[in-house]
Amino acid sequence: MDDHSKQKTKNRQAVCPRSRTAPPGMRKAGRTYCDEYPFASTYQGGTKLPASRRESTWVSPNENNTQGARITNWRRPTHVMDKDPFYVIA
Numbered sequence: 001m002d003d004h005s006k007q008k009t010k011n012r013q014a015v016c017p018r019s020r021t022a023p024p025g026m027r028k029a030g031r032t033y034c035d036e037y038p039f040a041s042t043y044q045g046g047t048k049l050p051a052s053r054r055e056s057t058w059v060s061p062n063e064n065n066t067q068g069a070r071i072t073n074w075r076r077p078t079h080v081m082d083k084d085p086f087y088v089i090a
Contacts, residue, residue: 004041011046012036015056022058031058039071043083 016034026032036056038044047054059067080086 008040008045011048012040014046015040015054026058030060033059033061033064035059035064035067037088041071 015036020034021027022032022034034056035058036045036054038049038054040046044054074080
């Protein structure tokens with residue numbers, strides 16, 4: 001695992017630790033994966049920003065996988081390189 005992959009894992013665990021489980025209502029709705037923003041793969045991921053500037057929510061496994069693929073599939077062909085700035089409009 002390269003250094004970036006290790007940092008991405010640390011960022012994700014800081015906001016969505018494996019010990020954190022979805023509340024019963026979310027589990028019932030099939031939303032069992034913790035999803036974080038800013039993305040764990042960015043320099044702002046994890047706890048780099050104050051809690052007031054980051055968010056996590058519960059999503060379905062399919063949604064989580066789809067979102068991750070969309071980010072990767074957007075970043076590669078647009079040549080967003082390491083430390084390039086970009087904006088996310090939600």
